[in-house]
Amino acid sequence: MDGETKGIGSSGSALGALLGGAAIPVSATGVLAIDLGALAANYRMLRGLASPAECAAVVKSDGYGVGAVEAGRVLAAEGCRSFFVATPGEAASLRSALPEATIYALDGLLPGSGGHFKAHRLRPVLGSIAEIEEWSAFCGSEGVERPAAIHIDTGINRLGLKADEQRHLLANRKLMNGFGLSLIMSHLACADTPDHPKNSAQRADFTEFCAQFRRTPLSLANSAGIFLGADFHFDLVRPGIALYGGNPFAARPNPMTPVVRLYARILQIGEADAGETVGYGASLELQRRTRYATVSVGYADGYFRKLGSSNGQRGAIGWLDGRPLPILGRVSMDLAVFDITDLPEASAQRGGFVELIGPHFTVDDAAGLAGTIGYEILTSLGSRSTRVYLGAGGAAQSG
């Protein structure tokens, strides 16, 4: 950190300067800083691994929390042509931002929703014979062969045609006469565990079904699937988490560049004596006279309750001016308390920012402590925070 600045604990303008000139609104309590340059770099890395397959992007759940529209624009500028979201509603929002892109909705066709897909030029991922029949009939009623993907289930038992439906479809191909089959896909259950035998079993079932379709593009790999090697790439790969800097593996180091950092304001600074307790449930008794900072972040911001501490149980670490601030007691809905006893007094001031997720305490560190995965942390952050976008050529913007 620049020795001339007082540090991000002093004010919003200091955080703004650290973030490359971003304007931090005076009303912002939490700031989710999103590095669009890192997002673009992750995309280029995955595309390089998957080449010559097409590298699409999964931007469901508002781009895993970073903003589907902002992420989509950056990825499109990198050359990404195909995007996947979960819901038809997400797909329509993305369409307004990306008029040229191919957009698939993984949830498929909801009953009676053909008109929605037509109006926004979206492609449903059809996961059952019923959906295939409905899309065919919808297209047939207008005499227009609109494109759609079909999803076959090769063992995750979630969405997709089961084995009996796959046989039925192969024996009744005219079911698909009404529409243009643009992609056949399936989804891996255990790609984050490269040695899992289910990976090759699913791949074998996928290959066997797809052998009946000579000219249709095929897709099997999510982020982790890309790292399983060229046998899993087929014609198009569908990374999500790795684009956003999350670890695609369950038990290997993270090869991706981090994309998000979370900061929140110091609302109040206080002191308490040894023997006093902090927070709900009085779960943490102070061992020394302690200076603490009460920070505007809680479980409603995606800062999970499991990140708190109690007697004998360490919790998350906040950071300020390069120094660690152990969390004190439970995380509540809107607040968490950090130990600033060892911090120079000038570093922490009312209105200043503490780094909660970033290079020192990562999304994956938070996930490990909270007993979950980076996906859940990422998609939970930012609902209440002010998103500030950095990098990818432009000046920082908040939105």
Ligand SMILES: *Cc1c(COP(=O)(O)O)cnc(C)c1O
């Ligand atoms: C979410 C999802 C992806 C992306 O998975 P990641 O593990 O985030 O890369 C790909 N395909 C399907 C069907 C999905 O639901």
